Amino acid sequence: MRLNPSFFLLTCAVALGLAPAAQAEVSFSERPIRLIVPSSPGSGLDNLARTFAPSMGQALKQSVVVENLAGASNISGTRELVRAKPDGYTLELISSNHAVNPSLHKNLPYDSVKDITPISNLVTSPLVIAVPNTSPYKTLDELIAAARKEPKRLNYGSAGVGTALHLAGVLFEKRAGVQMTHIPYKGGNTIVNDLVSNQIQVAFLAVASVSEQIKGGMLRGLAVTSSKRSQILPDLPTLIEAGVTDYVYEPWLGMIAPANLPDDIRDKLQATVKDVFATAEVKDKLERLGFNIVVSDPQTFGKTIQKDIDESAALLK
Structure with missing residues (x-):
């Protein structure tokens, strides 16, 4: 009787324990x-x-x-x-x-x-355009009008050059046709403190980080940067709803x-x-x-x- 070569090799492999095993499931038992x-x-x-x-x-x-x-x-x-x-x-x-x-x-x-x-x-972490609660700007239109009237007079803070908070401001200036002065910080907490005390006039901040300050009346939100309204700040319009064409930044x-x-x-x-x-x-x-x-x-x-x-x-x- 002539054996099939493939059958012969497989039989030998099984006998020697060399047959391919089913792929083991990935586990993380070794360490944290x-x-x-x-x-x-x-x-x-x-x-x-x-x-x-x-x-x-x-x-x-x-x-x-x-x-x-x-x-x-x-x-x-x-x-x-x-x-x-x-x-x-x-x-x-x-x-x-x-x-x-x-x-x-x-x-x-x-x-x-x-x-x-x-x-x-x-x-994604939508941002909110926020101003101090004592700010004269009640709406985004009022902020834009002021920024156009006196270019670079309004300061906006960010967590540093090139951060998301900075790029949100750059895109806003481009889309709204305004010029503001960028003030880079080393961290978000300092921005919020300076915004509350009116050391800076505007900031683009994560909704997740300042929703409580807005709800508590320390800050005033003007609009959110997302394509849809925020679930935790539903009364705020999106920038597109507020009239800034083609602005979505998430x-x-x-x-x-x-x-x-x-x-x-x-x-x-x-x-x-x-x-x-x-x-x-x-x-x-x-x-x-x-x-x-x-x-x-x-x-x-x-x-x-x-x-x-x-x-x-x-x-x-």
């Missing part, structure tokens, strides 16, 4: 997962991380430890990420600043596209890993994030913070990063 947040405690990225990290840990049956590595426009945290082993145990949350940094820093210690693995976009926050992360680990993390953000508990908490959930697949998030790198370069130029 490190989630880098490249900003200070209390920031939008930090609030996002601490909202979903416990649920993500439960889903993966492993602790997800949030680690704040603030500094240099989020560069310090990303530099730490790209040095890590691509095994899924080191992740980072990034914001739109990641797409702006290549235009601002010509000597970045990493490549913003090649040295990362996109996992998922997570949320900074995003997402998750990345080091480059060369195996596809099965990447997909496991993305699927877990998708499930966690669909739970009522996490969804309700994020919506109360003013975030809009936009969980995406890795490929779509990668395209978003590249698109924003290109658009930010054009806007800053």
Whole structure:
């Protein structure tokens, strides 16, 4: 009897224990997962991380430890990420600043596209144009009229040159046909304090960070930068509703890993994030913070990063 060669080889492989096994499911049993947040405690990225990290840990049956590595426009945290082993145990949350940094820093210690693995976009964080409660400007039209009458007299604060809060102001000047003076700060808390005390006249701030000050009467919101009204500040119009044509600016926050992360680990993390953000508990908490959930697949998030790198370069130029 003549044996089939393929059958003979397979039989030998089984006998020797060499037959291909079914692919093992990805697990994170080795050690806790490190989630880098490249900003200070209390920031939008930090609030996002601490909202979903416990649920993500439960889903993966492993602790997800949030680690704040603030500094240099989020560069310090990303530099730490790209040095890590691509095994899924080191992740980072990034914001739109990641797409702006290549235009601002010509000597970045990493490549913003090649040295990362996109996992998922997570949320967008709409901004609100805010003024002090004592401001004479009750509407966006009044603010624009004043800025046109006396160019550069009004100061607006941001968290630094090239940050989302700065680019929101640059885009506003362009679309509304006004000129204001940009005052860069090192952090968001100082901006809010100076705005409340009328040291600056205007600021573009995350809805999630100042909704309570607006509701409590410390600040006055004039409009939001998103395409739809905010769920937690529903009385405020969008800029388009307020008459500023073609203005939508929604900074995003997402998750990345080091480059060369195996596809099965990447997909496991993305699927877990998708499930966690669909739970009522996490969804309700994020919506109360003013975030809009936009969980995406890795490929779509990668395209978003590249698109924003290109658009930010054009806007800053």
